Amino acid sequence: MEKQIRVVDTTLRDGSHAMGHSYTEEQVKEIAGRLDDAGAFLIEISHGDGLSGSSLNYGFSEVEELRLIRSAASVVKKARIGALLLPGIGTIEDLKRAGEAGISAVRIATHVTEADIALQHIREAKKMGLFTAGFLMMVHMAEPEEILEQAKLFEDCGADYVNLADSAGYLMPEDVRRRVEILKEHLTIPVGFHAHNNLSLAVANSIAAVEAGAEYIDCTLRGLGAGAGNCQEEVFAGCMERMGIASGLAMEKVMDAAEEVLEPWMKRPQVIDNASLMLGYAGVYSSFLLHARRAADRFGLKTSDILKELGRRKMVGGQEDMIVDVAWQMKGGRLR
Amino acid sequence: MKTAIIGPGNIGSDLMYKILKNPVLEIGYVAGIIESEGIRRAKGLGIPAGIDGIGPILENPEIELVFDATSAAAHKAYAPMLRAAGKRVIDLTPAAIGPYVVPTVNYQKINQEQEFNMVTCGGQATIPIVAAINQAAGVEYAEIVSCISSKSAGPGTRANIDEFTVTTAKALEEVGRAKKGKAIIILNPADPPIMMTNTIYTLVEKPDEEKIRKSVMEMVERVRRYVPGYELRTLPILTGNQVTVIVQVTGAGDFLPVYAGNLDIINSAAVAVAEKIARKESKAL
Numbered sequence: 001m002e003k004q005i006r007v008v009d010t011t012l013r014d015g016s017h018a019m020g021h022s023y024t025e026e027q028v029k030e031i032a033g034r035l036d037d038a039g040a041f042l043i044e045i046s047h048g049d050g051l052s053g054s055s056l057n058y059g060f061s062e063v064e065e066l067r068l069i070r071s072a073a074s075v076v077k078k079a080r081i082g083a084l085l086l087p088g089i090g091t092i093e094d095l096k097r098a099g100e101a102g103i104s105a106v107r108i109a110t111h112v113t114e115a116d117i118a119l120q121h122i123r124e125a126k127k128m129g130l131f132t133a134g135f136l137m138m139v140h141m142a143e144p145e146e147i148l149e150q151a152k153l154f155e156d157c158g159a160d161y162v163n164l165a166d167s168a169g170y171l172m173p174e175d176v177r178r179r180v181e182i183l184k185e186h187l188t189i190p191v192g193f194h195a196h197n198n199l200s201l202a203v204a205n206s207i208a209a210v211e212a213g214a215e216y217i218d219c220t221l222r223g224l225g226a227g228a229g230n231c232q233e234e235v236f237a238g239c240m241e242r243m244g245i246a247s248g249l250a251m252e253k254v255m256d257a258a259e260e261v262l263e264p265w266m267k268r269p270q271v272i273d274n275a276s277l278m279l280g281y282a283g284v285y286s287s288f289l290l291h292a293r294r295a296a297d298r299f300g301l302k303t304s305d306i307l308k309e310l311g312r313r314k315m316v317g318g319q320e321d322m323i324v325d326v327a328w329q330m331k332g333g334r335l336r
Numbered sequence: 337m338k339t340a341i342i343g344p345g346n347i348g349s350d351l352m353y354k355i356l357k358n359p360v361l362e363i364g365y366v367a368g369i370i371e372s373e374g375i376r377r378a379k380g381l382g383i384p385a386g387i388d389g390i391g392p393i394l395e396n397p398e399i400e401l402v403f404d405a406t407s408a409a410a411h412k413a414y415a416p417m418l419r420a421a422g423k424r425v426i427d428l429t430p431a432a433i434g435p436y437v438v439p440t441v442n443y444q445k446i447n448q449e450q451e452f453n454m455v456t457c458g459g460q461a462t463i464p465i466v467a468a469i470n471q472a473a474g475v476e477y478a479e480i481v482s483c484i485s486s487k488s489a490g491p492g493t494r495a496n497i498d499e500f501t502v503t504t505a506k507a508l509e510e511v512g513r514a515k516k517g518k519a520i521i522i523l524n525p526a527d528p529p530i531m532m533t534n535t536i537y538t539l540v541e542k543p544d545e546e547k548i549r550k551s552v553m554e555m556v557e558r559v560r561r562y563v564p565g566y567e568l569r570t571l572p573i574l575t576g577n578q579v580t581v582i583v584q585v586t587g588a589g590d591f592l593p594v595y596a597g598n599l600d601i602i603n604s605a606a607v608a609v610a611e612k613i614a615r616k617e618s619k620a621l
Contacts, residue, residue: 055479055518055520056477056479056537056539056578057479057481057520057535057537087497087498088497088500088501088520088521088522088523089501089520091498091501091502092498093498093502111522111523111524111525113486113525114486114494114523114525116491116494117494117497117523119495120495120497120498141525298575313526314524314526315524316522316523316524316525317522318481318520318522319481319483319522319524321481321483321535321537321580321582322483322533322535324535324570324573324580324582325533325535325569325570325582328569328570328573328582329569333570333571
């Protein structure tokens with residue numbers, strides 16, 4: 001039987017970071033419509049930091065995410081529409097509102113060692129009848145055995161699959177394999193993988209994840225996403241076809257969506273420049289990139305120096321505020 | 337003044353040590369529901385303690401004030417009994433039956449209440465700053481980000497993450513006087529454990545750097561009177577009408593390790609309120 005995987009498109013969520021959370025209802029309708037037609041299994045739509053992420057810390061959404069979800073729901077016919085939720089930022093109440101706006105799936109994300117803050121949320125999501133994933137971020141910061149322990153907590157409380165995110169784009173293919181394999185061996189629920197391209201390995205790592213048994217792979221059009229971006233969907237579609245693996249994606253439809261719809265709206269090309277390279281090298285959460293650039297500008301520092309220090313301090317996802325702290329300390333407590 | 341503690345866990349035990357050090361407070365009883373380290377600890381220190389519920393507290397007329405360090409559900413059950421027995425109550429759970437109190441900010445307004453709620457650790461760490469900025473500049477919006485070490489986040493915190501964000505946001509508005517509040521909490525497992533850091537973002541009406549700085553620094557000195565480990569990591573940073581301040585809380589290490597500043601600040605605030613009641617003082621700290 002032909003091997004089969006499912007693609008989770010996160011252009012409208014991780015991509016939101018790269019867009020400064022400025023997606024409009026028109027943009028969402030167009031992109032979601034094309035993704036639905038192109039064969040994405042799940043289309044994730046939220047602020048980059050998940051439901052209720054709109055804030056000074058992470059950047060305000062130009063258009064309220066619930067309106068974006070409703071817009072997508074009005075055009076999507078086949079794919080599921082999902083949200084991301086980070087306990088500590090979004091709440092169960094936010095999840096319920098997203099449910100009313102039209103999601104049929106949710107992924108609840110925690111730092112790789114803190115799965116137990118998500119258990120209430122996963123249980124509630126299941127009660128709501130949502131397709132629910134437990135999502136571990138920054139998986140380079142824990143060894144496979146510890147990741148398994150955390151993943152088991154998700155499995156025990158009813159998650160439909162566990163998603164491993166290389167949020168810093170730090171991992172090598174072998175690191176990805178070991179993490180996916182151990183989960184595949186010991187869990188009864190499927191495993192997914194979310195790559196970042198800071199070391200130019202997003203597609204390769206995603207292929208390694210598939211080879212190790214991952215069944216859900218996160219992709220974005222043109223790799224649009226935080227840091228240097230994510231696994232580039234149109235490229236990944238081609239690779240899966242070459243490898244004889246059914247991904248559900250129609251490669252040329254994905255290519256057209258990327259070029260005709262997304263590309264004209266992109267604010268900057270998704271390249272690996274020095275700062276995004278430093279994210280991957282030092283193991284820093286990808287969404288820090290644009291905030292770190294702004295702080296570097298304001299305080300008269302090098303972005304990569306700020307990022308290196310954040311890596312040294314072992315900052316985790318969500319700690320954008322520490323960018324200001326690092327910049328302040330580096331300047332000896334003075335502004336430029 | 338004689339007090340009692342319900343709930344001999346980490347918070348209750350740390351409270352115990354703080355009260356023992358306090359010149360005007362003493363502990364008449366520690367109540368739990370199961371045999372535990374905490375109960376043994378209390379007995380070891382010569383403090384009456386038991387696992388038969390709060391009867392011994394209700395029946396003891398000498399006990400004037402009770403700290404509840406159990407859970408929201410348990411406190412909702414105890415509250416009417418404590419009220420009927422004429423006890424004043426400091427609630428450290430998310431039950432929030434009584435009004436929120438932040439000793440440097442609103443004690444004066446509510447000092448006659450029978451019951452107080454201590455909000456959250458993040459609330460105690462950030463509301464003083466928001467109030468100080470509000471006084472100087474008028475706060476339209478306040479957003480706080482509390483980061484605590486994974487080690488100092490116990491099962492209670494982990495099962496109540498939503499309550500933390502919602503309660504803290506409410507108190508930013510009701511006590512901090514922000515027109516709108518938002519709260520975020522992050523757990524960080526770094527080793528060695530990080531100290532509790534709190535970032536306070538505000539959007540203000542009148543961004544006067546001098547006035548804001550003065551107000552914030554005065555407030556920090558007031559908080560340090562009961563939380564010596566409370567300090568600024570940055571001065572107020574102004575960008576247009578946005579003010580950013582970062583504070584750090586290093587715990588006193590009475591019982592809990594110093595990185596558990598989050599637990600220390602809520603306990604210190606609770607003891608500060610109790611001390612005011614004992615001294616019959618009506619003004620804010």
